[in-house]
Amino acid sequence: MGEGINGDARFAAAPYDHWVLLDPAGGSPRPSARYKVLTSTRCCAGAKCSFFGCRDKLYVVGGSRNGRSLSDVQVFDFRTFTWSALNLTRDSNQLNHENNATGGSFPALAGHSLVKWKNNLVVVAGNTRSSSSSNKVSVWLIDVETNSWSAFDTYGKVPTARGGQSVSLLGSRLLMFGGEDNKRRLLNDFHILDLETMMWEEVKTEKGGPAPRYDHSAAVYADQYLLIFGGSSHSTCFNDLYLLDLQTLEWSQPDTQGAHIAPRSGHAGTMIDENWYIVGGGDNASGSTDTIVMNASKFVWSVVTSISARDPLACE
Incomplete structure (x- = not known):
């Protein structure tokens, strides 16, 4: 949705x-x-x-x-x-x-x-x-x-x-990245909440991660990697893809292939097997009309389908 x-x-x-x-x-x-x-x-x-x-x-x-x-x-x-x-x-x-x-x-x-x-x-x-x-x-x-x-x-x-942070679930651990605080300060911090104990941990990652942002999307792949895509700062939207190795806590920015993906924020996504489907969002000027998919094992982007710019699915 x-x-x-x-x-x-x-x-x-x-x-x-x-x-x-x-x-x-x-x-x-x-x-x-x-x-x-x-x-x-x-x-x-x-x-x-x-x-x-x-x-x-x-x-x-x-x-x-x-x-x-x-x-x-x-x-x-x-x-x-x-x-x-x-x-x-x-x-x-x-x-x-x-x-x-x-x-x-x-x-x-x-x-x-x-x-x-x-x-x-x-x-x-x-x-x-x-x-x-x-x-x-x-x-x-x-x-x-x-x-x-x-x-x-x-x-x-x-x-x-x-607000505008991403959360993903890995077992009983909730992974939270980024967002915007009550003073409109953009964040790129990474936290883990153990849902069994309700204990938060701030996780220090290696340098080279995403710029501070909100309204991005995130997904866990292969129980080892956290993917971060898109989102927005106060002046621009992103179309970058970052990968966090949850074992080494090192960020990388994979070289992607396939379709060129326009910047967007406010989109929704779901991971099914190795495919990450993303729909909706926009770039502060117009909504995103394409439904896209990232093959997380090959880092290949594809466009699944497109809709009219007036369609409610093409929303920010």
């Missing part, structure tokens, strides 16, 4: 390699249009499939509409082609939790990051309108089995609050 959501759901349908608009069944209500949303998918309960192998639901968490951050969670069911709102309640064990600034309501967020871990959607950081917002990164868990949410205390060297 691209970063902007207008209530439409789409497939890039094989073998034709083009996007197909899906109409919700039975006139089910669509979520309001929004910007800077995060999406996640989950497998069918009990199904023997990988995370990307059997996706029956799409979760849309928060975002921004007309300058107002949203707190709702919308769910698209691919089996029934219907949208529904997830009515979240706060975990009863947390009603007296010290991190209780939002009471029983899930916080309104934009520019946050989202990964699926076990039965939870892990929501990290983002921009909030709350006057009580911490100057440190916040972490929330949404349990999609119980439809409850929790705010979690984290420990160690907790990173400064930010």
Whole structure:
């Protein structure tokens, strides 16, 4: 899915390699249009499939509409082609939790990051309108089995609050790179959160990594490498690709082959086997109309398909 959501759901349908608009069944209500949303998918309960192998639901968490951050969670069911709102309640064990600034309501967020871990959607950081917002990164868990949410205390060297960062999951470790802090300072730091212990670690990498940026994309390949692509500074967008070896903590900038890829930020991506698919985004002047794929074993870029510049998928 691209970063902007207008209530439409789409497939890039094989073998034709083009996007197909899906109409919700039975006139089910669509979520309001929004910007800077995060999406996640989950497998069918009990199904023997990988995370990307059997996706029956799409979760849309928060975002921004007309300058107002949203707190709702919308769910698209691919089996029934219907949208529904997830009515979240706060975990009863947390009603007296010290991190209780939002009471029983899930916080309104934009520019946050989202990964699926076990039965939870892990929501990290983002921009909030709350006057009580911490100057440190916040972490929330949404349990999609119980439809409850929790705010979690984290420990160690907790990173400064930010939005537009990337997060990736490697086992039970959440990898966070870059973003923009509350003072609009661009970041290129790298942090790891152990989701079992909720302990943060700031990881010092070797020099030569990406310039500070936000609204980039990231993916883990072969359980050893973190890929960073694109993103934006305050004056320009990037089309560069960086590789971090998670064992040696050394950055490299691979020589890529194949199609020329235009700069973009605010795009979405997903890694399937050795192929990293990227859609949406833009360069502050126009949206990106191409859906692209990086073969991570060969560092070859290809264009899968293209859409009209007026299409909502070509959004920043």
